[in-house]
Amino acid sequence: MFKLTFLGTSSGVPTRERNVSALALECIANAHAKRNTWLLIDCGEGTQHQLMKSHLSPNDLSAILITHTHGDHCYGLGGLLASLGMNRRTKPLTLIAPKAIAKLLDTLTIVSELQFNYPIDFIAIEDNLERELPLDLGDNHRILIRLHTLSHRIASFGFEIVQTLDKDKLLMGKLKTDNIANKYWHEILKADTPLSLDDNTINPRDYKIHTQSTTKIVIAGDNDTPSLLTQAVKDCHALVHEATYTDDVMQKIVSKPADQGGFDPKHSSAKMVAQFAHACHVPMLILTHFSARYAPFDDETAKQPNMGHIRKEVESYYDGKLVLAKDFLQVAVGLDAIT
Amino acid sequence: MFKLTFLGTSSGVPTRERNVSALALECIANAHAKRNTWLLIDCGEGTQHQLMKSHLSPNDLSAILITHTHGDHCYGLGGLLASLGMNRRTKPLTLIAPKAIAKLLDTLTIVSELQFNYPIDFIAIEDNLERELPLDLGDNHRILIRLHTLSHRIASFGFEIVQTLDKDKLLMGKLKTDNIANKYWHEILKADTPLSLDDNTINPRDYKIHTQSTTKIVIAGDNDTPSLLTQAVKDCHALVHEATYTDDVMQKIVSKPADQGGFDPKHSSAKMVAQFAHACHVPMLILTHFSARYAPFDDETAKQPNMGHIRKEVESYYDGKLVLAKDFLQVAVGLDAIT
Known part of the structure; x- marks a missing residue:
């Protein structure tokens, strides 16, 4: 079973209600455990501040996964890694990220004369595509991570994360x-x-008898082509995907002349992700990474862009369980796996 | 006249009450102006988030000054500069910083494929020591900045900032x-x-008759030798300096064996800065950059380290106007200059 805690759900810039991207994924093998090992997916600026406001302990953090190197997904990494060191962390940390993140950490290390007193096991995504990366969480608790290439303005990736729990009954x-x-x-x-x-x-x-239960979640970085995840979402319990705009807003941005601020942001609209999730029978669709223009309230009849517009658009194309993320929202995925 | 707004007053790591270092300095030529040009001194992670909670507009930001390259003083720079770009800034920004900051920005530019649509005028501190840097704030409003070398674990600098207002009466x-x-x-x-x-x-x-009024403030980076600012603070209205620990706590850290976490942090204690400010007749001493161990309440009799301990220590050595900074505190300096 996984428990998600959204630490940042805004696209590009922070807002008063939403920080930039970060998502904690607790891997739960035992429903009665007080603390669970967790992974951090993306680490926008201010992620360590959000963690202070959450129930998560940095001591239980096992790995950080970075989907891509736009600032709103990785500019909190230097501060978090430095703070882990100042908190006297000694246990290793796995870092699964685009190669460019190694370059960024090298520069931060030189510029700030950083010395980490814990080992960082860096795994370059580009060297491990379509392979299975096992991650040992201790106590015979292992998960598998598969890496998928997405389509965005910069190299971007998605993570297929599989937990298999063995149990005798x-x-x-x-x-x-x-x-x-x-x-x-x-x-x-x-x-x-x-x-x-x-x-x-x-x-x-x-x-x-020996039983085995599997929970699978797919967490995608910025991506304008959801179908790149067709194989990944097969039999998944949930898909976490960006839906930066509603379709009409995205079409306006794309069709505007460049000198008036038009460009192709290479993001997905809510409609695109909903259609994909419907076609692939994804049972739970969790959308995040909303443009700052969408106010946090839900009123599909209001003129001001808001979450009601996103929700309404998705509901026209997808009839599974829909979750629109907000900061500090917690979502359980695969609850039956441990009950 | 200057108006300070503290955006971060914690040393090393953020706490629930204090963010890491950043300080806004509004340069006020006219008491009736609704908006003032301002400088940002240091830019720890989360500074753009703090700005959202303040009265300051990024549009009125004229220059960023970085005292040194430890993460808690500069890891918010990439996010702030990127957000200024996303907010369609076109007017130039002056960046006065250690050379290593240029290296950091180069890497961020490559890693995130950043493109700034506004010019950044980078001034390397190491190449301009002891010189006067004029900064044109528009409307015949100019300030002068002098750069001073301090002593810390990494190259660190202090800024002597002088505003001269010409006025006919x-x-x-x-x-x-x-x-x-x-x-x-x-x-x-x-x-x-x-x-x-x-x-x-x-x-x-x-x-x-023509009159001229001068306001001078000295803002120091991390520094274990306040006397390096003896010339700078001459005739100043206020000194902003770190006081990371009380003297007894600092002595304990320094004297502890290395294998038990002892080291020389190369910071100043409250006592050291108070003695210096007293000897130099500094009329207003503003202390900041407190270790996270100091709780924000003021009770000199409590056992738990708190701001009362810092205050009491300073008051034993300094009898000028003392201000202990906290996040979002505003302080006016040189009020008589515009009245």
């Missing part, structure tokens, strides 16, 4: 039929070799 | 003695060449 009927006392059940669940109970020896494997 | 007694009608006074104040009034011609210079 007791066969209650058989335990009762064979009169195995209640007090042994926990021991049987944990054992792998024959167990001596009172007056007989049993094979614990006869009294339980 | 009418000689009321002579106007009345010569029976010059009231209706001409404004014209006489503005004129430089002989004026024909009713039946005679007068030289306007005979009816006014």
Whole structure:
């Protein structure tokens, strides 16, 4: 199971309500754990400030993934890494990012004379495309990350993140039929070799079955071609994708002459992502990275651009579960995987 | 006259109450102006977020001055410059900073494929030490900046900023003695060449005197040797200086063995700055850049480190006007210059 906490949901510039992009992904293997290992996807300026306001501990941060190198997705990285060092972090941090991020960190290290007292395991996305990157979260908890190329004004990538949880479940009927006392059940669940109970020896494997549950989420960077994720979203529980504009606003920006501020932002409209998610039967679509012009209220009849316009556009093309992200919103994905 | 607005007053890392270093300096030539040109001194991460919460408009920002290249003083620069561009700024921006900042901007430009649509006039501090840098703020309003070398773990600098306002004042007694009608006074104040009034011609210079008022403020970067500013603070109205720790806390950090986290932070204690300001007769001492350990409340008797400890220490050595900065505090300096 994953739990998302959005730390920034604005495109390009921060607003009073939304910081620039960052998303925490807690990887939950045990519903009763008080703290979970988490990954940070993107790290816009002010992400460390948002973290201070959240329930997340930097000590439980295992990896940072950067989708692309536009400032609103990575200018908080230097500050966060420096602060982790000042907080005396010693455990390693995995950094999965475009190669250019290594260049940025090299420069920050020289310019600020930074010294990290923890190892940073840098994995260049460009060298690992379409491969499976296993990430060990400790306690036999592993996830797999696959990297996908997207289309934007700058090299941009999406992450397909898969958690597989192995679990044994007791066969209650058989335990009762064979009169195995209640007090042994926990021991049987944990054992792998024959167990001596009172007056007989049993094979614990006869009294339980092995189950495996998989949760998959796809988290995309800026992207004007959702169909690049067709393979990635197969059997996913949720897709997190940008929807910077409604379609009419995007068409206006693209069709305006360059000398009047027109350009191709190479973003997706809400409509484009909704159509893609519908065609691919994505069960949960989580949209984020909204242009600052969209006010945070929801009123589809208002003239002022607002979240109601985005919502209404998506609902015309997609009938799965829709979530419009806002800062500090938490979303559970694959809850059945741990229950 | 200057008006300071503190945008960040924490050392090293942000806290819930204090962001990392940034300070806005409004240069006020006219007490009735609704908006004033301002300079930004240091630009820690999240400075653009703090600006959104202040009364300051990025359109009125004339220059950014960076004291040194530790992250808590400059990691907000990339985001702010990019946002100025996205807000369609076209007017030039002066950037007075250590040379390494040019390297950082070069890298950000390459990594994020940034294109600024406004000119950045970069002035390397190392090439202009002890020189006078004039800064034209428009409307005949000029200030002078002198750069001073400080002592820290990394090259660090202080700024001596001088505003000189020229003003003509009418000689009321002579106007009345010569029976010059009231209706001409404004014209006489503005004129430089002989004026024909009713039946005679007068030289306007005979009816006014030229006055000049100077306001000087010294704003220092991180520094463990306040006496490096002895010349700079001569006749200043105010000194803004770091006071990262009280003296006892600093002595503990310095004397601790390295393997237990001891090191020389090369900062000033409150005592050191207070003694210096007292010796140099600085009329107003504004302290900032406090270690995150100091809670924002003021209780000199409490065990928990707090602003009361800093205040008490300063008051033992300095009896001028003391200001302990906090985020969004505004301080007027040289009010008499425009009244």
